[in-house]
Amino acid sequence: MKLWSLMGNSQRLDGGAMFGNAPKAVWQRWIPADAGNGIPLACRCLLAQGVDGKTVLFETGIGAFFEPKLRERYGVVEERHVLLDALAAAGFNDADIDVVVLSHLHFDHAGGLLAAWQEGESPRLLFPNAKFVVGARHWQRALDPHPRDRASFIAELPQLLIDSGRLELVDGTHSQALGQAVRFEFSDGHTPGLMLAEIVAAHGGVVFCADLIPGRPWVHLPITMGYDRYPELLIDEKQRFLDDKLARGVRLFFTHDSACAMASVARDDKGRYAAVDEVARLDAWPLAA
Template identity: 65%
Template sequence: MKIWSIEGNTQKLDGGAMFGNAPRAMWTRWMQPDELNRIPLACRALLVQPVNGKTVLFDTGVGAFFDPKMRDRYGVVEERHVLLDSLAEAGFSHEDIDVVVLSHLHFDHAGGLLREYREGQPPELLFPNAIFLTSRPHWERANHPHARDRASFIPELPGLLEASGRLQFVDGGRSDILGDAVRFAYSDGHTPGMMLAEIHGPPGPDGKPHGGVVFCADLVPGRPWVHLPITMGYDRSPELLIDEKTAFLADKLERNVSLFLTHDPDIALVGLSRNERGRYEPVNETEKLSGRVLA
């Protein structure tokens, strides 16, 4: 298998919202805000080929579906659909994708499913040959959001996915269409039913897969969030998220699994270590993946 990091449209969001209850004096050591207190964020996807004979895209970034007013509100920088350009740079088009794995349906992870904004035209689904995978609990959340997170979802998207006839749900740790190379875990701290996909080779002597890459989605959106107490203001249950992250990072460190980061503005992939104080730290940072062989 080979892996590519596929850059999508970038955003600028309020630093205080992105770092929850962490004081500004702390988070500005990691990311410098602009004059509006916004920090730069990537919206990065992961492409893997072949997975059980399929070309698979994990998430699609924010895309360019917003109208100009909403694009400005949510700090989306580019007007064009950057994900499509990045796929082309890697030698693919959206028609080549066989499976799109959606960790969750917040607009900054699923908006790239839609064609770029055209005045007076309804939203249109891209990826005409892809099966769309997500979790059933999160699908329920997307269709019946809480008032607190309703703005994070695209109202038209569930209907478009259903109408495609190509929506499928992952139940448990495995999907038949992806086979044994991808296993799934779930997190509820950011949003109910968020899927965490781990792509790996054969299991080791202990029966567990070692090495490989895990798509962190919004459990660990970038390097600063490797620190256990750091959460986002967008997380529905910060204490639960910290508990989930504690178990998640311990497992990935033990099995030498690398972390794929969707929102880090500079780095796509990191390994993990723990310092003398027991704190997790990102190591072996990789800015971009261009067909790297997955060991």
């Protein structure tokens, strides 16, 4: 297998929202804020070639589907669809993708499924040959969001996925599309049914951490986001998750860390977790099945 870290459209969001109840005096040591309290965030995707013989894209980032007013509101930096450019730079296009795996359907993780906004045009699904793999429980959340996170979903997206005829809902540890090559586990602290995908390998695989652990600062156990539905539950889930990945030598892949794509997890003699062996970018990075 070969892995690529692909940047999608980036954002600048309020640092206080991204670090929940952690004070600015603490989190600004990790990510300095601008004058408006904004911090840089990636929407990084993971491309894997040779997963059960397939080319798989883990998430699509925020994309460029927002109209200009909403693009500004949500801090999206670039107007063009950056993920498509990143795919092309790696030698691929959206038609080459066999499977798209989505941890959840919040717009900053699934918006890249859609073509870039054009005035007067309806939303249009990209990736014409891909199966779309989504957690079954989170799918129900997307169909009937809570008022607290309704704005995080793209209203038109569920019907577009249904109409594609290529949607697979997963409620166990494996999917039909990827067999034993990818193992799934689920988390409820950020959003109900968040699906965490691990590419299985003989000597430690790679897991897409999604919004359970958006980047290196959030490896620290008490650090959560203001966007998380159940922060205390998330902390408990994160501890079990990190203990498991540390025991099995599974690397962490970060979607929102602007400077680090992948790292291993370590734990010191006081029980504190940290990201180590950091990798800024993956470019046809080899992973032995």
